[in-house]
Amino acid sequence: MDEQNKPIRKTDRRTLYTRQVIKDALLEAMHKKPFERITVTEICRLAEITRATYYLHYQSLTDVLDDALDDALHIAESETAAGAENLLALSHRLASIPADHLQESDSLMPVCQRAASLPKYKVLFLDETISGYVVNRIYQSQKQRFIHSFSQQFHLSEKESQLLALFIINGSFSVNKALHWQKDDTWYQIQALLLRFISSGYDGILPADATAP
Template sequence: MISTVRRFTLTQSRNKKTETKRPLSVDTRNHIKETLLLMLKKRPFREIRITVLCREAHIARGTFYLYYNTIDDLLEEIINDSLHLIDSMTPKEKQGSLKKLQCMLSQTKDDELPKDRSLFPPCHKYLELEDYRFLVKDLDVSPIIVQKIYQHESPKIVPVLMKELHLNQDEAELLFKFIVTGSSAVNRDLLELKENEWYRLQKRILQFILRGLNCDKWS
């Protein structure tokens, strides 16, 4: 029979291992994600193989599979991280408010836009993410980002479109998908421009969309 002191010592030892493993686990995940992001700056996503990724990250394949089943799972986590970051850039009371966005755009000069950009929708705000924005240039990654943004924002925006424009759910979802997809496609081209210039063009695009939706007449 193990003595009480011996049992306590074993428990302490297990707890220390658990405490040590947790930050190492987080560090390893982050290291794998950072490695893939660095690789994506040099080559398309579909050309990257797990074997090469592991070599670049200096980890064994078995280590990769401790955290991810496929490289697509890894990419999805990276995109989710980027969207969580965008969420943190927007106060909760302003999220999904198209009318507040309309007011801000009409009252803000072009050179002042960077100060009031917290109201910009995620597909526009993605250009501000220095660590992630280049992903929209990858033809395989970009549609996944667009779909994720649509899924993330749809519960907030679709009910508003249904109420204010008297649309059924299918119509509102289709309209919102059109807005997100079109805006994201244009934003890919804006990456080549200077920051002030793409803020100015984003403002024009958003004003065009919001006027078409008659946001100034919304309740």
């Protein structure tokens, strides 16, 4: 039997399809009620699967939530135009853009903001009952990039880098939450202000022998 006809490939496709149906059912349910009030029974009904099928793929609704959040972050990461640009250079680049032109550079914005802009996944960011959980998931997915950049560019320890990343991610999330994740003129004005604030902060902790980009 050649590679492309192996049964495992069909099984993998079915598994991916079923998991996607379950995640879509969760997102649909979250448009009607908070995550904490959703049940496995409801997800099975919306997904048109049995409980036995559900538990073949997920142990809990939190596992489904994690998978959906990871999908959103992965899509946002793959669509970013920042590439390998380091955080310091990217921060200065964004801080130099006037608020009324910032929308044209959405592809350079942080991953969490891009993920929240995806229509399919926005509901994950609007549910206040899981805000703390969501921002921690974002932090866990992004912290290594921050730690690497901060240690390389600012000569900070791993602990210092972790805490600075925590401050930036939680602060940005809280501001976006207060603005209801609505990307209107006010949102872009506030983002421009925060970008200048963060960029100046980065300059303030640069080592004496380093120069800003």
